[in-house]
Amino acid sequence: MESTRSKIIQVLSTNDDNFISGQEISEQLKISRSAIWKHMKELEKDGYVIEAKRNKGYRIIQSPGKVSENTVQWGLETKWLGKSIIHKETTSSTQVIAHQLAMNNAPHGTVVIADEQTAGRGRLNREWYSAKNKGIWLSIILRPTILPYLAPQLTLLTATVLADVIKNNLDLDTKIKWPNDIIIQDKKVSGILTEMQAEQDRIQYIVIGIGMNVNQKLEEIPDDIQSKATSLMIQTGRILDVTNLIQDILITFEKTYEEYCNHGFPIIKERWESYGYRLGERTKIKTFQTVQDAILMGIADDGALLAKYNDGEVKRIYSGEIDWFYNNENSK
The missing domain is CATH 3.30.930.10 (Bira Bifunctional Protein; Domain 2)
Known part of the structure; x- marks a missing residue:
């Protein structure tokens, strides 16, 4: 459920640098003017710089550098x-x-x-x-x-x-x-x-x-x-x-x-x-059964890695150790 304070943030942010009146915020969010004022004070505690002017309303002129x-x-x-x-x-x-x-x-x-x-x-x-x-x-x-x-x-x-x-x-x-x-x-x-x-x-x-x-x-x-x-x-x-x-x-x-x-x-x-890292390049792939050279070709729809082995067969790799820094010179 979106919090009231989050909704106030959304209203103020969509108005850029323009003031928005407390009455307008009150009507949009269906909360009292005093509740709006309390939320503004909480935002200031969070590091926001809020300008409030009589007959104009509120605007945020600076947001804090911290994550919240x-x-x-x-x-x-x-x-x-x-x-x-x-x-x-x-x-x-x-x-x-x-x-x-x-x-x-x-x-x-x-x-x-x-x-x-x-x-x-x-x-x-x-x-x-x-x-x-x-x-x-x-x-x-x-x-x-x-x-x-x-x-x-x-x-x-x-x-x-x-x-x-x-x-x-x-x-x-x-x-x-x-x-x-x-x-x-x-x-x-x-x-x-x-x-x-x-x-x-x-x-x-x-x-x-x-x-x-x-x-x-x-x-x-x-x-x-x-x-x-x-x-x-x-x-x-x-x-x-x-x-x-x-x-x-x-x-x-x-x-x-x-x-x-x-x-x-x-x-x-x-x-x-x-x-894709090293796609089209030759590397060494160690599976449960074998250690073989292969060229990395891409990915399959199920997320598997596609590798083309020396016999021309393209296989799906779901798990195994890949030597990402295997020197291509070793396979020449």
Whole structure:
């Protein structure tokens, strides 16, 4: 359920720099003038600078730099994504909170954001280092009408969203390493964790977790992953506005998700493959049975990686170890 304060944020943000009268807000939201004044005072505590003039009304002239429900919703031009936002300064994992909310009927498009995760995790329960106020740590609750076996498509969709936001906003050469890592200059900057609660023929809900390194300096990345991880600050040389990036991700996600719902997976598949890390190159793939050279060809509709082996056969890879830095010279 969208809060009254969120609705006030929406009303003020759609009026840009113009004043909007207390009476107009009162009529739109069906609350008293005194209630509006109390909400404005709470917004000021959150760091907003609000100008109030007699016979004119209210306007926000400056928003705070910190992440909160209000700062993310201020100017967030989405129809359904992020209308309900839960923000935590510190939590074990946004995924845990999102699962709890989803099981208690939280609506489609609910977003959980944290400044810090103390037990962030990625695929295969690997630890994800989530430093306070240094990155984007969020989870999105979705209730799609697709069949459960198509759920991996949403991981691939999310990867294209993150790649689009980084490339379009920061002009960085961005790649997607199958299935869910965002790569810049051969180093990971972001990852995705998709988890689902479903029956045989129906998805109850999906939680998509996003972790993105934004403002870490090189020395703030743990020593054991410095050779494999990076941040947007390291890549651009400047501190970035985390709130703006979150808004861009949510806006792009909603647009891309609706394209997917209306037109299916082919457009997502094409976009993913345009970012595909080392597609068309030879690598080494270790599965349960064999270790073989193969050329990475793209992705299948079910999210599998397509690899062409030396005998010409193209196989679907669902799990296995891929030597992403395999030297092509070794196969000549």
